[in-house]
Amino acid sequence: MLKQITIAQQGKFQNNKLNEAFQMENFSIQPIINLTDNLSSMFKELAVNKDDVLLTTKHIIAPYLNPADLPLDVIYLENYIHGEPTDKAADQLLKKANEKDYRRIIAIGGGSVIDNAKLLVYGGNKTITEIAATGNQLPKKRQLVIVPTTTGTGSEVTNVAVFNFLDKKTKVGLAYPSMFADQVYLIGDLTKSMPYKVFATSSIDALVHSIESYLSPKATSFSRIFSAAAMKIIIQGYLKIILADQIGHTPQGALLQKFLEASTMAGVAFSNAGCGPVHALAYPIGATYHIAHGQSNYLVFNGTFNKYQELGADLSALEQILAEILPVKPADTLTELNKLINHILPNQSLSQIGMTSETCRQFAASVIKNQQRLLVNSPIKLSETDVADIYQSLL
Numbered sequence: 001m002l003k004q005i006t007i008a009q010q011g012k013f014q015n016n017k018l019n020e021a022f023q024m025e026n027f028s029i030q031p032i033i034n035l036t037d038n039l040s041s042m043f044k045e046l047a048v049n050k051d052d053v054l055l056t057t058k059h060i061i062a063p064y065l066n067p068a069d070l071p072l073d074v075i076y077l078e079n080y081i082h083g084e085p086t087d088k089a090a091d092q093l094l095k096k097a098n099e100k101d102y103r104r105i106i107a108i109g110g111g112s113v114i115d116n117a118k119l120l121v122y123g124g125n126k127t128i129t130e131i132a133a134t135g136n137q138l139p140k141k142r143q144l145v146i147v148p149t150t151t152g153t154g155s156e157v158t159n160v161a162v163f164n165f166l167d168k169k170t171k172v173g174l175a176y177p178s179m180f181a182d183q184v185y186l187i188g189d190l191t192k193s194m195p196y197k198v199f200a201t202s203s204i205d206a207l208v209h210s211i212e213s214y215l216s217p218k219a220t221s222f223s224r225i226f227s228a229a230a231m232k233i234i235i236q237g238y239l240k241i242i243l244a245d246q247i248g249h250t251p252q253g254a255l256l257q258k259f260l261e262a263s264t265m266a267g268v269a270f271s272n273a274g275c276g277p278v279h280a281l282a283y284p285i286g287a288t289y290h291i292a293h294g295q296s297n298y299l300v301f302n303g304t305f306n307k308y309q310e311l312g313a314d315l316s317a318l319e320q321i322l323a324e325i326l327p328v329k330p331a332d333t334l335t336e337l338n339k340l341i342n343h344i345l346p347n348q349s350l351s352q353i354g355m356t357s358e359t360c361r362q363f364a365a366s367v368i369k370n371q372q373r374l375l376v377n378s379p380i381k382l383s384e385t386d387v388a389d390i391y392q393s394l395l
Contacts, residue, residue, distance in 0.1 A: 027222040027272050030180035031146070031157055033264065035187075039064050039108075039147075042185050046145065048072045051103035055117050060109050060149050063193065073100070077113050083290060085112050086164045090119060090128045098125055104143040108190070110202075111153040111293065114146055115161035118179040128163065135176035146181040149190045151259040152202025152294055154209050154267020156184045164287045170370050171283035186264060188257035192250070198292075199250040199259075200345040205294030206263040207234045207341070208301060212276040213269035214318055216377040226269040228321050233262035235325045235337070238344050247343060277378045278304050280371035281390060284363040289353050298347060302338050303394040309334075313380035351395045360391035 036042050046052075052072040054061075061067060067074040075096060081089040097105075097120045107117030119131060123141035131138065146156040155161070159179040165172050194202075207230070213219060214227035237259055241247060251259065281304060282296035291299070308315060315334075322333035326340070341347075350360075364387040367375070375382060382390075 025220045027220050029157065029268055030159070030271070031182055031184045033157070034183060034185045036185055038187060038189060042147065042187065043070060046104075046106070048104075048106070052106055053097065053100070053102045053104075053120075054106045054108065055097075055113055055120070056108040057113065060113075060190070064190070072106070073102070077109065077116065081112060081116065083112075084164060084286065084293070085115050085162070086166055087128045088166060090116060090163055094119060094127065095125075098123060102142055104145065106145045106147070108147040108149060110148070110150040110198075111155055111162075114148065114153065114155045115163065117144060117146065118155075118159070118161040118174075118181075120144075121178055131176075132172070132174055135174060135178065138176075138178065140178035143183075144179075144181045145183045145185070147185045147187060147190065148260070148263070150194060150198060150202040151191055151256070151263045152205040154206055154263050154265075154270065156181060157264055157267040158271040160271070162283075162293075168370065169284070169287060170366050171287045172370060173373060175373070184264070186257075186260055188253075188260050191256055191260055192252055194250050196248050196250050197345070201292040201294030201298070203234055203237075203259055203263070203294070204298050204341060204345065206230060206259075206266045208278055208294075208297045209266035209270045209275060210234070210262075211318065212278055212377065213266070213273040214321075215315070215379045216270075216273040216276060217379070218377060219269075219273040223269045223272040226265045227273070230262040230266035230269065231321065232325050233258050233265070235322075235340065237262070238340055242340075242343055274374065274377040276374055277382055277387075280367050280374035281363070281387060283371060284366045285350075285353070285355075288363075291353065295345070298341065298345065299350060299353070300390065300394065301341075302334075302347075303390040305334050306393065307382070307386055307390050308380060311380050311382075311386070315379065349395060350391060355391065355395060357392060357395070360388050360395070363391055364388035 049071050054067055054072055054074045057077050080093040093116055105117050105120045107113050121140050121142045121144050122138050148156045160173050160175045162171050162173045210227045210230035214224055278297050278301050281300040286293050286296040319330040319333045323330040326336050328336045364384050367387050368384045
């Protein structure tokens with residue numbers, strides 16, 4: 001059964017504030033979001049043909065269908081990329097995908113599949129470096145359909161794709177209007193085989209998305225609705241897992257579907273309001289130590305929020321929402337939230353992954369140089385010294 005719950009809007013909701021600066025707030029949901037029971041229903045709805053190409057991985061697609069039975073081409077990501085996306089591997093995939101003039105890209109997978117699929121919408125013979133430099137001007141030549149198979153990235157509803165640029169030794173986020181999907185399908189059944197650690201790290205990533213987008217200066221009353229809804233679903237879901245003594249087991253059924261939907265809600269929120277310093281500080285960690293993105297966020301989450309409090313950032317609205325969900329006193333929310341997440345996935349110190357005081361200084365410089373796209377979404381301005389202090393406090 002197919003349920004279409006959100007219709008794409010090419011324009012944006014605009015709330016004009018008549019003040020001295022005449023500011024404008026924008027909110028939009030770009031792709032059509034569909035809920036369906038299985039892949040067969042989706043492929044029938046899409047009426048796939050030889051002008052389509054499926055980007056996926058063998059271990060994801062094999063339990064559900066044989067792509068050879070479908071009238072389209074298939075590219076398996078593992079033939080080009082091992083681990084998280086890099087600029088070098090992306091160029092190999094672009095070369096392969098551009099051998100034919102496809103009309104539509106269908107991406108079924110986690111963050112790596114989705115991020116790489118977004119590059120393929122341009123067609124032609126562009127490299128990732130050329131896309132990074134001119135993506136705003138390049139026309140979109142292919143439609144994009146995304147089916148997420150993890151409960152965390154939210155990337156299916158954003159125009160952001162993150163790659164490890166090897167020469168820069170950090171991850172860089174590309175974000176251009178053409179990289180939005182045209183349609184998204186949420187099929188909870190595809191996420192049930194996630195290993196528990198993948199579920200834990202990806203859902204933590206979604207929780208961080210919801211919190212950072214809520215605090216962003218770009219947040220609006222509309223984006224905060226999605227941020228708060230995602231926070232509530234994920235935190236209450238964690239509490240259910242703990243109370244049911246199911247830590248270590250990926251949730252199934254309706255609860256897993258809720259986590260998938262919460263991830264997409266958080267994606268809508270940060271697509272509009274952006275993520276912030278937690279993501280900025282996590283990027284060099286993930287790029288250097290090859291740690292899952294959600295886990296990298298978790299490593300720096302507590303230290304970042306301690307620095308916010310030290311600098312006097314106003315977190316009261318967030319604390320009030322968290323107090324209602326957990327429930328605890330507002331002043332205790334961040335402490336209790338960290339305790340809760342630590343039940344789901346025990347945290348590590350940065351020294352345990354190999355960081356030193358010198359690494360802290362190097363990463364701080366890298367963050368200030370390469371991650372301004374994210375730092376501008378901080379609830380309070382962070383200097384290079386502040387960033388180094390955050391890392392240092394977590395050793």
